Amino acid sequence: MRESLFCRFYTDKKPTTLPTWLPLMPLTGNEKWRQERPTDAVAESPDAYTTPTLLRHDGKTQIVILGGDYVTGHDPETGQEIWRAGGLNPEKRRNYRICASPIAIDGMVYAPTRKKPLLAFRAGDIPSGRPTWKWEGPAATDVPTPVCDGKYFYMVDDRGLVICLDAKTGEVVWGPERTAQGIVSASPVLVDNKLYITNEKAITTVLAAGPEFKLLSTNELDGSYTISSPAVADSKIFIRTSNHLYCIGNQTN
Structure with missing residues (x-):
């Protein structure tokens, strides 16, 4: 391949x-x-x-x-x-x-x-x-691609509502829950047991992955138009807005 x-x-x-x-x-x-x-x-x-x-x-x-x-x-x-x-x-x-x-x-x-x-x-x-x-319920995705770890299936709609389903049965585990206010076009990213959801205002909502909804943080960047999905490599997160490319991570890594 x-x-x-x-x-x-x-x-x-x-x-x-x-x-x-x-x-x-x-x-x-x-x-x-x-x-x-x-x-x-x-x-x-x-x-x-x-x-x-x-x-x-x-x-x-x-x-x-x-x-x-x-x-x-x-x-x-x-x-x-x-x-x-x-x-x-x-x-x-x-x-x-x-x-x-x-x-x-x-x-x-x-x-x-x-x-x-x-x-x-x-x-x-x-x-x-x-x-x-x-x-066919709430928080059904349109533009963002869902993400799944084989056990839980996470989906974000264009309004920023997020829901977690059982990946094998489709039963609701939690949600829908609201992320940061704004339209979402970027796909969520699942890494290190965390779910990263970035909206078009360059605000990233970080949730704990798993069977309970838990908001870990909300992080704002420059507020410019953002539709690119975050990328992860070498313990760093890369986010591209319309103005800048950001690399976020521990400087010791």
Whole structure:
């Protein structure tokens, strides 16, 4: 998998265009394979701003792709579609573009949509098209990608409401709870048993991960427009606002 770079593009600008996946050899840029991913979604609904993720199931790796009213699994060597599940746009609305990316962890695949529904599948049950659970309640995400550690599933909506669900059953563990006032476009980050949620005012709410809601801190930066998700490396957090790139951490590290 480290030998391929996967790119998504559209073949033309028509509303019914097919999204195409093109893996490139990162050292040469040569095309490895090309695979069209058909959809019957219409108008804006074929559009997706999602990032594919990798699923490990039955000793094999699959590429999980979300968009165009479907979540699909693909063979990374050939691009061939292995499975497909719908139900993401049950009313076949014309404006159901998807921004949040899929998650694959601990034998589960989570497929967010335009707020509702969010579908959760056990990897082996996906071909049946029947989700293990679905979420249509409050704090349903639109733009921010949820985060999961395999036990707890955390989701933040555009208004900054956060909720924690049982990752296997979808039952509410706590929430919804309010984070710092402001719109949230950045995805939450889970690291060191803490949940970091940054809003568009560059305010980061830090929560304790786990079965109880606990606010640890609220940290303000320069107040400028912020839609980038925090990144974590070498015990430091990097936050990019419209004015600055911040590196936050212990100076001794």
